[in-house]
Amino acid sequence: MTYKVFLVEDEIVAREGIRDNVDWKSAGFEFCGEAPDGEMALPLIEAARPDVLITDIKMPFMDGLQLCKILRERMPEVKIIILSGHDEFHYAQEAVKLGVTEYLLKPLGVQDLHHVLGKVAAQLDQDRLEREKLNRLKNQVEDDLALRREKFLLKLVMGGMLSPEAIQESQQLGLDLIAKGYLVVVVEFELGRRAEPFNYSEHEQVEQIISRLVGNNPDVFLTKAGVEELVLIIKGDSLEHLEQEGCFLKGLIRAEVENRTRGSVRVGVGRPQDRIGHIHQSFAEALTNIQQNGTDGTGQVGSGSETDKVGLLDLDRSALENFLRYGVKDEFDDFFEAYIQPLNEAALQSYLVKNYIFVDLVLIVAKFVHQLGGNVDQVIPEINYVETLLMNIKTFDQLTAETRQVFGSALAFRDSQTQNQYKTMIHQAKKYIEGHYSDPDLSLIEVAAQVNLSPSHFSLVFSRETGETFKEYLTKIRIDRAKELLRTTGLKSFEVAYQSGYNDPHYFSYIFRKNTGFSPQQFRLQPQSGKK
Numbered sequence: 001m002t003y004k005v006f007l008v009e010d011e012i013v014a015r016e017g018i019r020d021n022v023d024w025k026s027a028g029f030e031f032c033g034e035a036p037d038g039e040m041a042l043p044l045i046e047a048a049r050p051d052v053l054i055t056d057i058k059m060p061f062m063d064g065l066q067l068c069k070i071l072r073e074r075m076p077e078v079k080i081i082i083l084s085g086h087d088e089f090h091y092a093q094e095a096v097k098l099g100v101t102e103y104l105l106k107p108l109g110v111q112d113l114h115h116v117l118g119k120v121a122a123q124l125d126q127d128r129l130e131r132e133k134l135n136r137l138k139n140q141v142e143d144d145l146a147l148r149r150e151k152f153l154l155k156l157v158m159g160g161m162l163s164p165e166a167i168q169e170s171q172q173l174g175l176d177l178i179a180k181g182y183l184v185v186v187v188e189f190e191l192g193r194r195a196e197p198f199n200y201s202e203h204e205q206v207e208q209i210i211s212r213l214v215g216n217n218p219d220v221f222l223t224k225a226g227v228e229e230l231v232l233i234i235k236g237d238s239l240e241h242l243e244q245e246g247c248f249l250k251g252l253i254r255a256e257v258e259n260r261t262r263g264s265v266r267v268g269v270g271r272p273q274d275r276i277g278h279i280h281q282s283f284a285e286a287l288t289n290i291q292q293n294g295t296d297g298t299g300q301v302g303s304g305s306e307t308d309k310v311g312l313l314d315l316d317r318s319a320l321e322n323f324l325r326y327g328v329k330d331e332f333d334d335f336f337e338a339y340i341q342p343l344n345e346a347a348l349q350s351y352l353v354k355n356y357i358f359v360d361l362v363l364i365v366a367k368f369v370h371q372l373g374g375n376v377d378q379v380i381p382e383i384n385y386v387e388t389l390l391m392n393i394k395t396f397d398q399l400t401a402e403t404r405q406v407f408g409s410a411l412a413f414r415d416s417q418t419q420n421q422y423k424t425m426i427h428q429a430k431k432y433i434e435g436h437y438s439d440p441d442l443s444l445i446e447v448a449a450q451v452n453l454s455p456s457h458f459s460l461v462f463s464r465e466t467g468e469t470f471k472e473y474l475t476k477i478r479i480d481r482a483k484e485l486l487r488t489t490g491l492k493s494f495e496v497a498y499q500s501g502y503n504d505p506h507y508f509s510y511i512f513r514k515n516t517g518f519s520p521q522q523f524r525l526q527p528q529s530g531k532k
Helices: 012-021 038-048 064-074 089-097 110-142 144-157 163-172 200-214 239-260 276-293 306-311 317-326 329-339 351-371 386-392 396-436 444-450 455-466 470-488 493-499 505-516 520-525
Strands: 003-008 029-035 052-056 079-084 102-105 181-190 220-226 229-236 264-269
Touching: 003 012, 003 038, 003 110, 012 029, 029 038, 038 052, 038 064, 052 064, 052 110, 064 079, 079 110, 102 110, 110 351, 144 163, 144 220, 144 229, 144 276, 163 276, 181 239, 181 276, 200 220, 200 229, 200 239, 229 239, 229 276, 239 264, 264 276, 317 329, 317 351, 317 396, 329 396, 351 386, 351 396, 396 444, 396 455, 396 470, 444 455, 444 470, 455 470, 470 493, 470 505, 470 520, 493 505, 493 520, 505 520
Parallel strands: 003 029, 003 052, 052 079, 079 102
Antiparallel strands: 181 229, 181 264, 220 229
8 A cells, every 4th residue: 555755844955855755655655745844734734635744854934843843743654753963852852752753863865764764664663553453343342232222122122111211212312112001922932943053144044034024113123032033112192003913913023034044032021011111011012922932932021030141231441441450360250140140041042132241241352452552452452253153052051161361361452551551661761761861860750751650650560560660770771881891991990980970989989889799990900800
């Protein structure tokens, strides 16, 4: 893929040299414009919408830093390459804080720019892939509306909602629930023979048949109550008419499914009810009618406490999110028992309840991983085959194991990110110390500011990650430098002290002896193989 690049440079020779000597096409870019300063560049950049900006730092009217600040607010996705001179390091530091992608020192070689452009192109490619993955995740989240509608309808038929609450939530979900009467139809179907493997295409075919029969009728709401069980809530203006429609639909569903598939169906119809709060009574009667009219004698449909099932539908999202942020694997069993245990055997017989519970869990974890900058597909691959997992979950232990796997992966990723973050931070801190140890005023506060941590937090992290305090590490760096100077130069002791970061030669001698067992002069006179 070709990306667009815009150049801002006040020196015309340098600008034309970059523009004309870089092989933009081979680097994967299209040169889309140039300007001599930030003020003139800004309207051109907004018109061209480049993917990459190359800009000098020091320019008249509006310099590179001011331009970067504006672009970070208006076009945060643009990658920025800063050009700076050797005497502009403090500008470069400020640019890094603004989130620039790369910065190059002048004089600039074409090969150097080609190399950086290659890196930036790779980052743009990765960003594009991440956006595509994010869009897929957003689509999955949008699909959650359908799941929430099904969840609402299931709670409704199980008697888990009062009428005012049901009306309000139905409006939020885009469902027009208000009517003079309601009736519930429950459909159970068995595909082929029980000994045969589950055929998902036939399962979909039955759903499609029933969906086609009810069509886009706004007075019929269809939801799942199990892997092979559908529930239809029908609303109408007449209880008598609803009863007739239920009986007619019962016969039509039986005929259509049995004529078009290898399976058979059992259909139960409840009595019409005149209140939303009584819909669950019609549902219970529909289940009873299926049991009484069933042919397999199992009597399993509708078993268990419906009130208990309703209680299973409410996940404590804040508790789940907090566990992801602060929990540890060893605490998972207690967490599971407190917040997910209510998923009992009766609920496991319902595909819909499992669907809501597990899909909600996966989506919460996926959002958490994405917020940490992780690749959701890699961290929790289960997101790509949730349906298969739901089909295979038959027992409480299986549900626990799958939930543990998803949460465990997220926690491991979280911990790895924290460790990597601290490793990077410690590396930056050490690098800064090694570049500034000769400054007698170098302090923990100054180094902590370089890595954007409070002094107390930085001190704690530094000690934990390195096994020594900031002062111990700084002293070791300074003493090592002093030993090197004493061995390799003829500098006097006070000069060695100054170059090692000590402005008091007497204090330097004291610290040197404390750490080596020798005074600086004694150390210099020791043979090379002697004690260091």
